[in-house]
Amino acid sequence: MGNIVKINNLNMSYGKTAALKNINLELPDDNFIGLLGPNGSGKTTLLKILAGLITYYTGEVHIDGQPVSTYTKSIVSYLPSSPYVNPRLTLEQLINTYASFFPNFSREKANYFFDYLHLAKNTMFSHLSKGLQEQVALSLALSKNSKLYLLDEPFGGIDVSTRDKINDMIVTNYPNNSTFLIVTHEIHDMESLLNYVVFIKNGEILLAKSSDSIRSGNAQSIEGFYKEAFK
Ligand SMILES: Nc1ncnc2c1ncn2[C@@H]1O[C@H](COP(=O)(O)OP(=O)(O)OP(=O)(O)O)[C@@H](O)[C@H]1O
Helix, strand or coil: CCEEEEEEEEEEEECCEEEEEEEEEEEECCCEEEEECCCCCCHHHHHHHHHCCCCCCEEEEEECCEECCHHHHHCEEEECCCCCCCCCCEHHHHHHHHHHHCCCECHHHHHHHHHHCCCCCCCEHHHCCHHHHHHHHHHHHHCECCCEEEEECCCCCCCHHHHHHHHHHHHHHCCCCCEEEEECCCHHHHCCCCCEEEEEECCEEEEEEEHHHHHHHHCCCHHHHHHHHHC
16 A cells, blocks of 8 residues: 655645645545545645646645646546536536546446436436536546546535435445545545545644544544544
């Protein structure tokens, strides 16, 4: 086992607002990692830096041993918290578009995910409800064979009964040796999936530990420990 992400002395500001403060962090590969923290703590900013969308920062950010670059972008799949998907395309057309844009996109997976979630492929994206649109965006992100998946609030508008189904979908279909870094406020619903967690507050890392060490060391769930840490 190695580290898929290594970050040294990362600082990032939006003008005068410091969003990330001297971050040092290593993320072990082959894990489901929760990036957890209150609103405004810097989670989305960190994901955007890893996705290569924010480049104005100081410090070093390496993914799979390489600085953020065209290579790292090719092995990362990023799901923003408000994904943009062309609303006038049907799901079938979206599959075709993604397949032509991304060499690592798997049509088989996208078809499988849409069937699994009962999303009809002849439906136009704009005709779906917000929650169903989020299911489509998540399915498309998961259909790229990647080493690192960055998912920003994947359960945002998705109903509780579908969340377990999606957890199962993620666990059963992820490529070997890939890592998920998941931003979520739905700790309870994702707890069974996460085997490593990072707590972030006011742009600073509070802890980065395996879920088992938190559960055994503190005799409580990650959600319980989170509430204690941030109260
Ligand atoms: N485009 C922007 N311009 C100015 N400040 C920003 C911008 N985006 C984020 N910030 C600020 O940077 C800090 C970190 O924001 P970020 O969106 O990374 O937090 P977050 O942990 O993802 O929050 P949330 O849980 O609410 O989504 C906050 O203080 C926020 O107000």
